[in-house]
Amino acid sequence: MKILVRNLDRSVTEAEVLDLFKTYGKVDSCVVVKDADTGKSKGFGFVEMSNPREAVKAVKGLNTLKVKGAGIRVKIAEDKA
Template sequence: MKILVRNLERSITEAELLALFEPFGQIDSCVIVLDQGTGKSKGFGFVEMTNPREAIKAVKALNTLKVKGIGIRVKVAE
């Protein structure tokens, strides 16, 4: 199940994003979307989890969590 993570602080790395989701289950992929011109984070990314039940738990637990002082927004990607 693909999860959209928005409102990320621009310095967050894919490893840090992965570490947020790992406690909830197996991760298939973790990507922070980068600006092609600058190579810097656009402030959002995607995490794909194998088990939909674990993904829903992660979404509920992490939505509005403050990461580096900013409340992230987490939802199932459409």
């Protein structure tokens, strides 16, 4: 399951996001999206978890959690049409 993580502070690293999600289960991938020109975070990313039950628990547990002062938004990513 692909999970969208928004409202990340620009200083949050992929390792920090990975640590948040690992407490809920096995994480297959974790990416913080970066600007192609500056290499700086765009403030959102994606996490993939293969176990749907663990993914739903992670979404419920982490949505609105404060990370470096910002309440992150976590939800199941919607497939592009």
